[in-house]
Amino acid sequence: MLTFALRRAVLGIFVLFAVSVLVFVAFRFIPGDIVDQQLSEAGAVTPELVAQKRAEMGLDKPLLVQFTEWGRGVIQGDLGNSLWTGRPVLDQIRSALVPTLQLSMLGIIIGAVLGIGSGVASALWTGTPADVALRMASTVFLAIPQLWMGLMTLTGLAAIGYYIPIPYRPLMSDPLTNLQQIIFPALALSLGVAAALSRMTRSAMLEVTGADFIRAARARGVSPGDVYMRHGLKNAMIPVLTLLGTQFSNLLSGTVIIEQIFNIPGLGNLLFEAVANRDYPTVQAAVLTYGLLTIVVNLLVDLSYGLVDPRIREARS
């Protein structure tokens, strides 16, 4: 298992490398650079000043040199300083990562609890009005774009006169306020996840309940509850876990939007601003972080299969 995880980690690094090369090259095609941004509200500007500032930031060097310098830094754990803020990129990523992680974690947890719970209930009550209602709800929520969900949440809150406290408070400094700020966006994110998981759980449960080993368990006198939860749910978890992984990626996409709507200084906002400012090191780092998150989550999902399914656990050792 450990070697499996390690090997996956190494391969993940390869993938990240490829991604960062792609991003590095592609991003330079966008016209304009940080110096233009810094001087965007200046009056008279001489070309000499522009050239001087560019050189200060190493933007005049060949692309390959810039990339190797950046890459060398990354290997030594130094993501460089932001061209825009001058602060270490690592610090920025760290403080932006917390709310994003919080959002996505909370979103996935709420989504998983709601989704798996309602999926199990729905499968249990197959054909009853409750099942129909749950399925309809999941169909609707699955179709609501996170964008709209976020906006409608905001509209709803405005309608009832509830104000999300401002400004954003980091988790560490003010957990209570932070929760008040995170909970609604997380909820807005989680409903789609819940809907997807609910559907998947339901169909996986139904599929599993038709399996021979369920019949066999019933035949050997296992109580219906145990058949359902012990044998049914555990086996149904495998496709659900896969979906959980893809949903996480989906959720990360969603945070980009939700952070904009709810004004949360997360990774998405950071990336968005960095792109607008042509803050190359920050863009690179943010992209790497997204990639890393995806890879880690996929790895976790893969590892969790092993927890559920001994066959997979075995194949890996």
Added chain:
Amino acid sequence: MAAPPVLDVQGLAVTYGTLEVCSDVSFSVGRGRSLALIGESGSGKSVTVLAIAGLLGGGGAIARGSVTLEGAEISRLSPKERRRARLMGRRIGMIFQNPSRALDPVYTIGQQLNEALALTGITAKADCRRKGTEWLRHVGLPDPEEALDRYPHQLSGGQRQRAMIAIALASEPEILIADEPTTALDVTIQAQVLNLIRRLQRELNLALVLVTHDFGVVAAMADDVAVMYAGQVVEVGAVADIIRRPVHPYTRALLSSLPTGKPGGRIEALAGSVPTAVDMPSGCRFHPRCGIAEGKCSVTAPRLEPSTYGRLLRCLNAEELRAHAI
């Protein structure tokens, strides 16, 4: 068959929605006896035994007929009542065709055994282990102690089927139902497993209902045989007797279409194929394929009636045939 039968099935009919996939199945098994249910694919063997075990799923229901277990009618019981009557596992044990699919892949053999042991009141961890090991040893698994902690996929097909048998027997049932328990196995393994089932059945004095489509298995395993065709039992009798003197035209055709193993020579093939529930012929269900069918056969549906030597026959020409056969 002097002793009253443990299991007695009379006129059992099973429907899935409007489809009657099994209509009029009758047979009985006594303690320590083994009965084989044979018939071609789709003839309703599995449905019959699932109905007996109370495992009809997906909209299946017993429409008519009775199933009595030691004199008590069980066919009308709800799942709850079945559990209360301790039918599931405790009195009726079941082995399935495909051991790879009938064992839950995410639990060890031991964990699944424990579920069965719990029915007999054994729940303490140490007791479970001891008893579990005992059962696995009983079915001849090598390293029974260690096998308890194995997952199904870590066993070979034959071993899995043995584990399945151990689990089915661990709750000490009175009746063992085995639905094609060896079809998925190789001949050498099949022989081992069948031998084991037979041995245990004798030792534990179980009533065995064995579903198969292989006359070789019937010959080797069963005391009695019920031949099924298109959802009906068409002939019931002692195995040796039926193999020697099949009476029903279908039984005869079935036996003669078996390859003999003699080189060359055509096989006497039975034309056509088993009808399905949607296009069931009128009258005798076998008449379109029957060599001796007459006009009445397409009109009148024959009933399963006793004949000589304790034989039951479903044929309008039963009398003639019997005379002919003997």
Added chain:
Amino acid sequence: MPAGAVPADTLLTVKDVSVRYPIRRGFFQRVVGHVGAVDGVSFDLKRGETFALVGESGCGKSTLGRAILRIEDLAAGSITSAKETRSFRERARQAQVVFQDPLGSLDPRWTVGSLVAEGIDVHRLARGPERDAMVRTLLSQVELPASAVHKFPHELSGGQQQRVAIARALAMRPELIVLDEATSALDVSVQAQILNLLKDLQVEYGLTYLFVSHDLTVVGQFADRVAVMYLGRIMEMGRASDVLTAPQHPYTRALLASSLKVDAEARIETIPLLTGDVPSLRNPPSGCRFRGRCPVVQPGCASLDFRMTTSGGRQIAACLAHGNS
């Protein structure tokens, strides 16, 4: 071997054929090992005969059949035929196949007509009405009604599906048809029909069959010669009547003993049993591959070299108990 070296009555010579499946692992799908599904198998196929391959599941029967059809690459050895062929297109006229699972071997999205005509279309043998006529003829040859043309496979019974597969193979007018457990999935009554049909076709068109099966009774009735395989190797080979009535290799004997006969006197208790399971092909036992389960195993079996010896028109794998090592 040049084509000329093949004797006139021999259709195909299989010589020391091995087939291995790679086991892949990891990110770059590296090959980390091999399954030696077929390991050093040799035999000749005579024109017009039915040659049976029997053995337990996973012993490599199908793989050998696929190798002969050239849809599996050979790791070693050679397969030579009287007619030199280079491409799949040419080979198609030489050898065809009927698989075990009738539904899986028929594309569910195709009609019977197009399925039967697939070879005709691939080789542009005929077009338009001429093609349709050929299809009708083929259907009647396998005793299917012409009305089946527009049906989809799932609308047919298992026996009918198998007839479609046979018709598809026949369309190429091949010399050899590999029947990979072509009747195993069928009911006995239907199996009998198909076996009869195959026999008729063989007589009519002088077909050669490579008959893969695990049912010794069927083989006894249907095959001229038989090769018994175990873990990728042939253990015994010879005339079906000889091998199945007087088996010599301990494995053949065990296999025969285990197969149940429809006999009023037969009792399961009387059958001699083999112990243990079939070992894995990934790391087969050294020496004689059967030694782990052999009732007459001896200390020397572990170092016994695999070799076929011939005696009285029969070939037997080296065996200490049999004394032919």
Added chain:
Amino acid sequence: MSHAAQAIAEDIAPRRASRTRKILAALIRQPVGCTALVFLTVILVMALVAPLVSPYDPLFQDRRAILQPPSATHWFGTDDIGRDVFARTLYGARISLFVGLAVVSVTTVIGGLIGLVSGYFGGWIDTIIQRLVEVLDTLPSLVMSLFIAAMLGPSIRNVIIAVTLAQIPRFVRVVRSEMLKVRTHDFVAASRVLGASALRIILTHGVPNLIPTMLVLGSLVFGIAIMTEAALSFLGVGTPPPNPSLGTMLSQGTRFIGIAPWLIVFPGLMLTVSVMALNLIGDALRDVLDPQRQ
């Protein structure tokens, strides 16, 4: 793809036509599929004939009627420069559907082709393709699209490119794994024995057997494309004004949250209903095309 391909295409053409009709017929018989189909058709038709149905020009600024709430004259109200929200929603759906359709077509063709090749041939081609897919798939799809769109600049064409590139991996992955499954079927082996070429097998066995998967996946990707287009437009890197993309409209509406909810409610509803119709069609197709239910 030469003569052979053409001939093969001719071979399978009639089959496909009748299949399409069959699938449609089956869909209509299914309650969910039927409802979804009706919804989608209504949206599609309205979008297509928007110029005829629409009471106003979606770009026309009625500068005397700004931020009007929904009324008989302006069903969905007006925006902050007096444009009719109903007309804009209709045209927005038109853009969304166009983007979705374009993305789905391009993804299906490119992703499908890559997936088919990767799945059929396996080996190093497959390995390389898989690794590439993995790289493309490392970023969350919206981040990926965002990045590409930012790089190319806002325009409908670029949105299509951005969404397509982000969705192709999903397609390749699924098609490949389905092709792997199809490849193991004996009918493929039988075809090879009959002498059929790889191209022929892919086209005659691979493609038809993958059509159900592709249809289901296509409806899914269609929905995702619509949502991504909206998200990108919302973030200002998608469909640029004055085109009334649903996402652009939402973005405009955010400035009037709590004041002019109709600016958010209607485009969002349109978005949701379109996606829902597509999801439902996907579901229905999955049911209809499931061989076990055929």
Added chain:
Amino acid sequence: AQDSPQSGGMVRINVHAEVPNFDPLASTEFGKHSRLGLALSKLIDWTTGPDIGYGQFVPEPSLAKSWEISEDGLTYTLHLREDVVWQDVAPVSGRPFTAEDVVATFEAMRNGGVQEGLLADVAEITAPDDHTVVLRLNQRNVVLLQNLAHQNMWILPKEAFDGTYDRNTTVIGTGPWIMTTNEPGVATRYERNPTYFGKAEDGTQLPYLDSVEILPITDLNARIMAFRSGQVDIWFGPLNMTQMAAIQKQLPDLNDIRTVSNTQTELYLNPAFEPFSDLRVRQAINMAIDRQALGEVIRGGGELGGVVGPALSAQTLPTDERIALYGTPDAEGARALLAEAGYPDGFSFELTALNYGEEFMREAEWIQQDLAEIGVTAELRMIDKLAGMTLGQEGGFEALFLVMSPFAEADEYLSTHYLPGANRNYSKVDDPELTAMIEEQRTIADPEARQQKLWEIQRYIAENVQTTLPIWASELLHPSHARVHDWRPMMPQGFPSLTEVWVSE
């Protein structure tokens, strides 16, 4: 409530963008320099007061208590206050302020600072003694005094330039408040600077407020919520009229202060592109746009743009003249001009709009519809801000629509737009006559005469050049809660009047 100022209390101000860093030399953006102003001072400041207009520059002594300008206008002698000490923040820790600090700051600005352009005409900076600074100019430039009061011209201690501390993160000045904590994206807190040199007229130590908190809230709705719920006292940054009306409904007695924006939208036409090479076509475009209605509908107020932005009320053309030039749409006349130029059926061109947000895009769409009226099709293309600026500098556009930088001097407008090679001269204007006029106005010391010259230039541009069409300067809303008093927003950044703000409890 009281009506006389009292000390104490705190206000919270929202801003709409986070600052990247606190280095005044690194970049020009509005938000940063606004916030620096709480802690830093300039040599000369803008006078604020109830009677002084938003964009009206009246020099007020700050760190420089007085100054003299030589007859030839080439030598500026500034006398510095002697009672000023730096804030008690390490590593400067309350050291007295001297001329050395000014020299160090100006030298750094001239060498790679974004203020380089403001000191372009300065040849030499010397400090004859600790409290005198002398600036020697290459050429006459009457704007220099105002340049010294420019929003970017914060004076830093000399330690800021020798690496003693990091300008990015540490702010040490002589201003009214000391920056105590800064949580990026959350809040920046400022506490009263006890050693601040400013005094009120009655001698009270300034500032009145004990502390100020700046809350960067990028999202409009979040900001509105924060303001409505009282989490913010002073609104700073964009707000549209509709939202303002809604806020006012809830908070009827808030201080409703409105000023004209110091930025304006501008439409660059590229004469290198065929139809726009013809002055008549450019004039026709100008005549087609109904700016007044645009401002009314989209911005809900504001003023007609000008060659020099309308916020510079003393320098831009008088309102009626601007209305005549830009505020009287005439579709008929435009069509006639087009016909005259050979485009009776109009033409189409690509209108590239930089992405400055929703209202801005609405203006672009508005212009599009106005142009359609005269048969000219503008294909709207949206582009990222920086990409747009690059496009402008490279001249690869047909028409470019953007928001101009906040300039505080007519000279900035003129020299950046119309001098050959200048960085905002996207239309590549090279008119020797115009160049001469622009250079000339810098040397006119007499305010009246200079104003006349500036007007002359603007008229010349409107008649003969017309490459950059000024569109609209919107109305800026500066609402504050009722407890806030004497808040007078002023054009240059840095909240110059905040020292005089006080709160009632």
